[in-house]
Amino acid sequence: MDDVRTLLKHHGLRYSKPREAILSYFAERDSHVSAESLYLALRQRGEHLSLSTVYLNLGALKEAGLIRELGGISGEAFYDSNISPHYHLVCKSCGAVVDLPLEVLDGTVVTQRVKEHAEEHSGWRLEEPKLTILGVCPDCQAPKA
Amino acid sequence: MDDVRTLLKHHGLRYSKPREAILSYFAERDSHVSAESLYLALRQRGEHLSLSTVYLNLGALKEAGLIRELGGISGEAFYDSNISPHYHLVCKSCGAVVDLPLEVLDGTVVTQRVKEHAEEHSGWRLEEPKLTILGVCPDCQAPKA
């Protein structure tokens, strides 16, 4: 349990109970959560924290590079503890979010190449590209049974 | 000026003054606008319309395929009249949005390939991928003069 304290310290963050709760949530389920759903999940575990604390900490953990924000899904932001580059598919119907392994493209991280080319040619300094593709998941495609 | 009427009709939309104003705005400047900035720009031209009408019509024009929405920039949505596939760079500092020509990647529309691979392997049905990379534009990188 001291892991959390050192992890936080290494990233310039203080320890707090909400932070531990959030980090252990991510450690267990390597999932894509919204602030609201994370808040509800932690409350159900008996944790005492407020929604604003969840927002604050998701922001802090993101700044620290411990988690990543998935942009522009549908109003609400999702967070992912998987830091390594990968893409996401989001179902417009049920909201499901799944990872899209990089392997689908012959092991080439194409967005990385786009970024590098863009930096060379444009003079911009860029972050890691995020690729999220909207669509309909297999379940939602099926006619209602 | 009858262009607008026919254009709208061909896309199953009625004519209205706000619609004409919005379309001609896009026709002149091939730019990336938010609902708010479009609203202000049109008011300054003397157009009488409301912000909700702008939202409604941006939605309608998007549905009709006349404009495209750029997802996940920073809370507010941007719209682009350039329908052809291309990427965007967004400056975190000043909010500038610029096009990233596809040429930077040897003419290969990589996100398209990602989409196709994903559809084959995952069973999802996907929309066109949108790639927006956050960063800092050359102007904002310069030390204040």
Add this chain to the structure above:
DNA sequence: CTCCCTGCAAATCCTTTGCATACAG
């Protein structure tokens, strides 16, 4: 002891909605 974090509630930002009126087809 100092500063950062928390909780709560109020505030803010962007977008959508309800409803009566006006206009296109």
Add this chain to the structure above:
DNA sequence: CTGTATGCAAAGGATTTGCAGGGAG
């Protein structure tokens, strides 16, 4: 005429902020 678009204002959802108290270092 019929139906859809408009304007206004009010509602809505997601996130941020202000402030006083509490805990970390």
